[in-house]
Amino acid sequence: MDREAEIFQSLADSTRLRLLHLLVRRGEICVCELTDALGLPQYNVSRHLRVLQHAGWLSDRKQGKWVYYRIKPELPLYQRTLLAAIAELEKHRHDLKEDAARARQRLKLRRGGLCCVGLVSKIGAATTSKSRNLKPRKVGNTR
Amino acid sequence: MDREAEIFQSLADSTRLRLLHLLVRRGEICVCELTDALGLPQYNVSRHLRVLQHAGWLSDRKQGKWVYYRIKPELPLYQRTLLAAIAELEKHRHDLKEDAARARQRLKLRRGGLCCVGLVSKIGAATTSKSRNLKPRKVGNTR
DNA sequence: AATATATATGCATAATAGCGCATGTGAGCA
DNA sequence: TGCTCACATGCGCTATTATGCATATATATT
Numbered sequence: 569m570d571r572e573a574e575i576f577q578s579l580a581d582s583t584r585l586r587l588l589h590l591l592v593r594r595g596e597i598c599v600c601e602l603t604d605a606l607g608l609p610q611y612n613v614s615r616h617l618r619v620l621q622h623a624g625w626l627s628d629r630k631q632g633k634w635v636y637y638r639i640k641p642e643l644p645l646y647q648r649t650l651l652a653a654i655a656e657l658e659k660h661r662h663d664l665k666e667d668a669a670r671a672r673q674r675l676k677l678r679r680g681g682l683c684c685v686g687l688v689s690k691i692g693a694a695t696t697s698k699s700r701n702l703k704p705r706k707v708g709n710t711r
Numbered sequence: 712m713d714r715e716a717e718i719f720q721s722l723a724d725s726t727r728l729r730l731l732h733l734l735v736r737r738g739e740i741c742v743c744e745l746t747d748a749l750g751l752p753q754y755n756v757s758r759h760l761r762v763l764q765h766a767g768w769l770s771d772r773k774q775g776k777w778v779y780y781r782i783k784p785e786l787p788l789y790q791r792t793l794l795a796a797i798a799e800l801e802k803h804r805h806d807l808k809e810d811a812a813r814a815r816q817r818l819k820l821r822r823g824g825l826c827c828v829g830l831v832s833k834i835g836a837a838t839t840s841k842s843r844n845l846k847p848r849k850v851g852n853t854r
Numbered sequence: 855a856a857t858a859t860a861t862a863t864g865c866a867t868a869a870t871a872g873c874g875c876a877t878g879t880g881a882g883c884a
Numbered sequence: 885t886g887c888t889c890a891c892a893t894g895c896g897c898t899a900t901t902a903t904g905c906a907t908a909t910a911t912a913t914t
Contacts (some may be wrong), residue, residue: 569900572800573725580720581902582713599861612903614862633860633911646803649796656789657715684860712870724872742891755873757892762871776881776890827890856914863908870901878893884886 575647578623583608584616585654588625588639589664590671592655596629596638597671598683605671634683718790721766726751726759728797731768731782732807733814735798739772739781740814741826748814777826 569577578584586606591597597605603613617637620626624647627640639651658664679685712720721727729749734740740748746756760780763769767790770783782794801807822828 569723570725572804573723573728576719576728577723577901580712580716580723582716583902585716585719600859609904610861611863611905614860615902618862630861630911635861644803646796646799649792649799653789653792653796656792660787660789661715720871726872743889752874753891754875754893757890758872761892773881773891776888778891858911858913860911861909863906865906866904868901868903870899872899873897874895876893876895879891881888881890883888 575623575625575650578619578625579650579654581616581619583612584620585657586664586667587613587616587620588651588654589657590667591626591637591639592651593668594671594675596636597675598634598636600634601671601674601683602637604674605667607670631682636683718766718768718793721762721768722793722797724759724762726755727763728800729807729810730756730759730763731794731797732800733810734769734780734782735794736811737814737818739779740818741777741779743777744814744817744826745780747817748810750813774825779826 579588583606587602590602590605599610599614599617602617603610606613617626621628621637624643625640626637629636629638643651658668677684722731726749730745733745733748742753742757742760745760746753749756760769764771764780767786768783769780772779772781786794801811820827
């Protein structure tokens, strides 16, 4: 598969569209926030992020235990056009609005720019629960 | 796979990007013309066209033995934005320019709006050769 | 040093996609 | 009526992909 087909391939998955959509809307978001916003297992989110990054969409930044992802700045025009199409998708898909709402709530919990400092007792967020890789309980309805 | 992921999936293939690109540029084109422009076996082109049509990109029109495909008019905004991205791709991919050049030559041969009237002896076009489904000999260089 | 948390990944499996080949279908023409 | 041509499709094969589970890695924290 050539380069451009790979880029389109990276968009050919509902989870990845949801991730990109959130990153387009909200800027830099860490994995645990994305995991909570989407209500999917962490390993799942992590792997889809890797696909998106490999396709050239994302850059990441490690800070402490967390990894923040964002849309790579300076994308070629056709990729920015594709992102515009994804943003436009929100008008067709209610689930993207729900993702955005959950993300908004989750991002409120940041303290000093950090994504989840001492959240365990506060909200019982999925990724900070005791059991590892437990499918997080749904924050809202997930389609 | 939901609707939008299916639409992106339909773009995640090099052959389909080439087909869409030609249809965006040239309007209505019949299968044999597309087959010659791409230099691929007819059954291959036919199947990819079906995928694109199923994803909602194309409408077709039968005329005699031929089937003409074109981009469906009145696509939702985000799909038109996607087509804009595909058109923009030409600046990154030389092969799309080559497709366009071969298509231009092939479309010149139309007579009275028909795609290939009595072309057999004239150009020995791939799809009009004696043997069925023989891989067409290359019209130009095909990557 | 031991433990807990955030993230990534190896492995097995099931689902899917593309391709080549042969053949079916339907229209036009001799 | 039979043949040819344009197009479509069923079948078998192979390659790729998504997912769940378990676990590795790395960075705090105690």
